[in-house]
Amino acid sequence: MPDPTPAPTRAQQITAAARTLLETEGPDALTMRRIAEAVGIRAPSLYKHFPDKQAVEAALKAESLRETAEALEAAEARTPGSFAALAAAYRTYALAHPHLYRLATDRPLEREAIAPGLENRAAAPLFRAVGGDEHVARAAWAFAHGMVMLELTGRFPADADLDKAWATGAEAFRAENSDGAP
Amino acid sequence: MPDPTPAPTRAQQITAAARTLLETEGPDALTMRRIAEAVGIRAPSLYKHFPDKQAVEAALKAESLRETAEALEAAEARTPGSFAALAAAYRTYALAHPHLYRLATDRPLEREAIAPGLENRAAAPLFRAVGGDEHVARAAWAFAHGMVMLELTGRFPADADLDKAWATGAEAFRAENSDGAP
DNA sequence: ATTATCTATAGATCTATAGATAATGC
DNA sequence: ATTATCTATAGATCTATAGATAATGC
Numbered sequence: 306m307p308d309p310t311p312a313p314t315r316a317q318q319i320t321a322a323a324r325t326l327l328e329t330e331g332p333d334a335l336t337m338r339r340i341a342e343a344v345g346i347r348a349p350s351l352y353k354h355f356p357d358k359q360a361v362e363a364a365l366k367a368e369s370l371r372e373t374a375e376a377l378e379a380a381e382a383r384t385p386g387s388f389a390a391l392a393a394a395y396r397t398y399a400l401a402h403p404h405l406y407r408l409a410t411d412r413p414l415e416r417e418a419i420a421p422g423l424e425n426r427a428a429a430p431l432f433r434a435v436g437g438d439e440h441v442a443r444a445a446w447a448f449a450h451g452m453v454m455l456e457l458t459g460r461f462p463a464d465a466d467l468d469k470a471w472a473t474g475a476e477a478f479r480a481e482n483s484d485g486a487p
Numbered sequence: 488m489p490d491p492t493p494a495p496t497r498a499q500q501i502t503a504a505a506r507t508l509l510e511t512e513g514p515d516a517l518t519m520r521r522i523a524e525a526v527g528i529r530a531p532s533l534y535k536h537f538p539d540k541q542a543v544e545a546a547l548k549a550e551s552l553r554e555t556a557e558a559l560e561a562a563e564a565r566t567p568g569s570f571a572a573l574a575a576a577y578r579t580y581a582l583a584h585p586h587l588y589r590l591a592t593d594r595p596l597e598r599e600a601i602a603p604g605l606e607n608r609a610a611a612p613l614f615r616a617v618g619g620d621e622h623v624a625r626a627a628w629a630f631a632h633g634m635v636m637l638e639l640t641g642r643f644p645a646d647a648d649l650d651k652a653w654a655t656g657a658e659a660f661r662a663e664n665s666d667g668a669p
Numbered sequence: 670a671t672t673a674t675c676t677a678t679a680g681a682t683c684t685a686t687a688g689a690t691a692a693t694g695c
Numbered sequence: 696a697t698t699a700t701c702t703a704t705a706g707a708t709c710t711a712t713a714g715a716t717a718a719t720g721c
Contacts (some may be wrong), residue, residue: 315699337684350700352685360488413641429547443643443652444630451633452626459595470625477626477659478637497673519710532674534711 316354318344320364327365327404335362350380362408363418370419372397374427381430388434389475392449396471399453407457410450436480445478498536500526502546507549509586517544544590545600551591552601555580556609563612570616571657574631578653581635589639592632618662627660 313321315381322343326334337358341348355361372393380387380394399406417422420435435441452471461470495503504525508516519540523530537543555577560578562569581588598606610624617623634653636642643652 336682338682346699347701349685349687349702353699358684410636410642433607438655440648440651440655443637443647443649444634444656447633447637447652447656448626448630449633450637451629451631454592454636455625455629455632458593460592465625466622467625470629471623473620473622474626474629518708520708529675531676531711531713535673540710586694 315344316364317352319354319361320368323361324365324368324405327408328402331404332408335463337361337379359415360418365405366409366414367419367423369402369405370423370427372402373409374423374430377427379428381434384435386480388431388445388478388480389472391431391434392445392471392475395449396453396456403457406453410454434480435478441478445474448474448478497526498546500535501533501542501543503538503549505543506547506550509590510584513586514590519543521593541597542600545597547587548591548596549601549605551584551587553608554584555591556605559609561614563616568616568662568663570627570660571612571654573613573616574627574653574657577631577634578638585639587602588635592636614660621658627656630656630660 319340323340326339326343337348337351340361341351344351351361355364367477376394376398377391380390384390414424428446431446432439432442435445452467452474456467461467498572501522505517505522508521508525519530519533522543523533526533533543537546558576558580559573562572566572596606608629613628614624618628634649634656638649643649
């Protein structure tokens, strides 16, 4: 019988160390030297496992995207057809992993480095919840991303009731509001 | 009669040079050395006019915020009460100044470095256009910010019809949708 | 007197490559 | 044989301060 928890490959150790650094100390700590130190090797050895730093970052973006998809799929399974439930899950994931979320959404995605279909998979629950309209789905995603980013960046007033703002957006993009009202 | 176009102060020259660098070459070009070179002095001399680099960046953020407020006020004057008109003006400004917009919204704002009331001034037209509900105003702002950032970052599919996504959000946050529907 | 500027430089980093050496797998 | 690792280092930068010198304003 195969080992149920196979030893992680070096590449996996590197990605895991990079993630821990990013999540605990922020983007400035994400250097090849710090990553190597965390793994217990010297920085030049990293280049036997990843061509360059961008490739390490791309692996972290793929992780974040996959976990976002999983969070949305779980929310959909619990509460089918509810954009509010998806929005809550999206917010929860992003606020739990602020540096990772930012890395994954903040700069262009190296699409050749992520699994084909992963972007679509992450978008699918939202598409379904807003009634299958791609334009509504994009607007709803923008709302959720904007709320998360403005919240993470501290741009709302300190005393703002963000739950109410989220509820407003959840209401605005409900599937029932998307079909034919004047 | 006073000079109608007074010579810019050094601080103004420095801010202007910094802005040109940022807008034309992006954030990596925004170094104290490059700024000094553009002004025609040596980098250490900058510190007679700004305490540190963050202060230069704060001046650029204030400029961006003021111009955003002006763009929204102009749109409101042309088309009072229309969130769609404000959203269009917001998008136009951000896409015309992508690096500046990103600098101004991407990281925490040094609020002590910007004119008191400027944040409120920028928010006021939106607040009015959505019918005076602060929660709707925040959700609508998040939508607009999210659309801009996802568009700037290249996260929508290349063939996505973003005009339609903007129109969807503009409809969703219209003042008429904000009062009392079930 | 004060202010602006300069040179020189401290004090930190980074990413990535070259080439040698040790460990592993056939 | 091949792979992983190491040391050494190229080649770039950065921000910011110290202290000297020149220019300006009273």
